[in-house]
Amino acid sequence: MSAIPDLSSISEAHERVSPFIHRTPVFSCKSLNAVAGANLYFKCENFQKIGAFKARGGMNAVLSLSAAERSKGVATHSSGNHAQAVALAARENGIPAFIVMPSNSAEVKKAAVLGYGAELIECEPTLQAREDTLQRVIEETGAILIHPYDDYRIIEGQATAAKELIEDTDVIFDYLLAPVGGGGLLSGTSLAAHYLSPTTSVIGCEPAGADDAYRSFKSGELIPQTNPTTIADGLRTSLGKKPFEIIKKYVGDIVLAEDKEIIAGMQMIWERMKIIIESSSAVPFAALLKNKDRFQGKNVGIIISGGNVDVNKLPF
Amino acid sequence: MSAIPDLSSISEAHERVSPFIHRTPVFSCKSLNAVAGANLYFKCENFQKIGAFKARGGMNAVLSLSAAERSKGVATHSSGNHAQAVALAARENGIPAFIVMPSNSAEVKKAAVLGYGAELIECEPTLQAREDTLQRVIEETGAILIHPYDDYRIIEGQATAAKELIEDTDVIFDYLLAPVGGGGLLSGTSLAAHYLSPTTSVIGCEPAGADDAYRSFKSGELIPQTNPTTIADGLRTSLGKKPFEIIKKYVGDIVLAEDKEIIAGMQMIWERMKIIIESSSAVPFAALLKNKDRFQGKNVGIIISGGNVDVNKLPF
Numbered sequence: 276m277s278a279i280p281d282l283s284s285i286s287e288a289h290e291r292v293s294p295f296i297h298r299t300p301v302f303s304c305k306s307l308n309a310v311a312g313a314n315l316y317f318k319c320e321n322f323q324k325i326g327a328f329k330a331r332g333g334m335n336a337v338l339s340l341s342a343a344e345r346s347k348g349v350a351t352h353s354s355g356n357h358a359q360a361v362a363l364a365a366r367e368n369g370i371p372a373f374i375v376m377p378s379n380s381a382e383v384k385k386a387a388v389l390g391y392g393a394e395l396i397e398c399e400p401t402l403q404a405r406e407d408t409l410q411r412v413i414e415e416t417g418a419i420l421i422h423p424y425d426d427y428r429i430i431e432g433q434a435t436a437a438k439e440l441i442e443d444t445d446v447i448f449d450y451l452l453a454p455v456g457g458g459g460l461l462s463g464t465s466l467a468a469h470y471l472s473p474t475t476s477v478i479g480c481e482p483a484g485a486d487d488a489y490r491s492f493k494s495g496e497l498i499p500q501t502n503p504t505t506i507a508d509g510l511r512t513s514l515g516k517k518p519f520e521i522i523k524k525y526v527g528d529i530v531l532a533e534d535k536e537i538i539a540g541m542q543m544i545w546e547r548m549k550i551i552i553e554s555s556s557a558v559p560f561a562a563l564l565k566n567k568d569r570f571q572g573k574n575v576g577i578i579i580s581g582g583n584v585d586v587n588k589l590p591f
Numbered sequence: 592m593s594a595i596p597d598l599s600s601i602s603e604a605h606e607r608v609s610p611f612i613h614r615t616p617v618f619s620c621k622s623l624n625a626v627a628g629a630n631l632y633f634k635c636e637n638f639q640k641i642g643a644f645k646a647r648g649g650m651n652a653v654l655s656l657s658a659a660e661r662s663k664g665v666a667t668h669s670s671g672n673h674a675q676a677v678a679l680a681a682r683e684n685g686i687p688a689f690i691v692m693p694s695n696s697a698e699v700k701k702a703a704v705l706g707y708g709a710e711l712i713e714c715e716p717t718l719q720a721r722e723d724t725l726q727r728v729i730e731e732t733g734a735i736l737i738h739p740y741d742d743y744r745i746i747e748g749q750a751t752a753a754k755e756l757i758e759d760t761d762v763i764f765d766y767l768l769a770p771v772g773g774g775g776l777l778s779g780t781s782l783a784a785h786y787l788s789p790t791t792s793v794i795g796c797e798p799a800g801a802d803d804a805y806r807s808f809k810s811g812e813l814i815p816q817t818n819p820t821t822i823a824d825g826l827r828t829s830l831g832k833k834p835f836e837i838i839k840k841y842v843g844d845i846v847l848a849e850d851k852e853i854i855a856g857m858q859m860i861w862e863r864m865k866i867i868i869e870s871s872s873a874v875p876f877a878a879l880l881k882n883k884d885r886f887q888g889k890n891v892g893i894i895i896s897g898g899n900v901d902v903n904k905l906p907f
Binding site (some may be wrong): 302321322519542545546550 | 616618637638642675856861862865866867868899902903905907
């Protein structure tokens, strides 16, 4: 696929993945509305399979493969949610998955990938080693690479979260907020809003310590992230080319939040909403509180991207 | 009211409280089903107003008062969820609430009660001081006492959680599990099952370190709790007379869980379901895992009683 996904390709992706994923609930919370001075609607992808929205894109990418491609299996490198997403999608499709993970990945994440029946290939914990190892695995097995975000099939899949949020809520959103790391979720969210709720402005929310999307968006040129320093570990990655192309066209703005604001927002959501969200998922709420005037009295949808947290190592 | 609540009084209570409370969702979790070897349905009262089922009973008790009674306001002593439940119910009804709390109560709990506009009266942290202070407040103000569990209006209100669970789930439950402290929730649950799902066996789940309900149930005589030692702080209280009368008739069994099992169950629910539950709410799941054979392949409803946790002081 070589063109930006249109509405029918997103709708087809949604039909394709729906039997395999959860239609997650939309939560509201009076006390957080009072804190924010806005009407907030949280799309709870922390309740999604594998605990994160990445199940959507991974599933769509694998389901989009031809029979010939599927027969060879799929491969990726990831230390996080994308690894589990690809492993789950492969299992559901009865095909092999080869997952390259840095040797210092959390044992619980390795166990999850193995639990889905994937083949785990460990490598040195450097980006170079990850890419080299993945390349070798693909050459040896013929497996198809499933990139975590620089892929229209992934973007289509991630778009289905915002599509459901728009369909399942009886308000017109003034804003939709999503975190941005590689850009798969944000670009998909902006496409869903563009096609299904064109008066809605989509805003990307990024940690100040990994602000490449912000700088790229403001300058119009893709600026890679070097040395990210943020607690939001899901958002340290560099923005991808295909997501950036979409974000430039369809995203209204990108705003930043500091780590201490992210941690405070995360704790507030835990305490008031009684749901477990990962730090990356707190970035939109933190950014909203930092820019309260802008969102005053507005209807704001927020994608809660995931809930995979080590509860023994909390930042508060 | 002097008789055990019948179906119509529970249905009336449900109609009475419904405009003021959340109809909380029922969650399932494939991975916990696999761990348990049973089909589990969690009624998520952690998402209830004030973060606990106690909003139901408190609201029903206040709404059941006559206009003359209401005019004098309501009073109770509590260091926990019941305090907030009465404060919320009073605010919603526009009447005064007088809440006696021990001076060493968590600041966040005092703040919550004040936040609902109640009058907070602090006392020494002993049961005697709490009861004496409450007595004085009632004498001075004429306020009506709202007991946390030894009151049929409270029991009717708590029964509505199981009523909703039965109505909102398309299975016949083999078992319904609820934690037991004072017995309001367990007795209400057993009444709801008796009237609405008579083939369902209701089982009370209690911490081994505060096993007065277990000992009372087995002996047939009400045995007060002395020196409870359990992390499940919501369940340290002694079983009430009115709840016991119902529990003896309509509860199938009471089972125990050790603190370390409660903590492990709590962590498992946090990690797998991505929801925040308090330690007391983990007792039924922990007791189920301890008695796996009994529940093998069964449909089991579990009341998650609340989610009010100090996230800075977790037991894991």
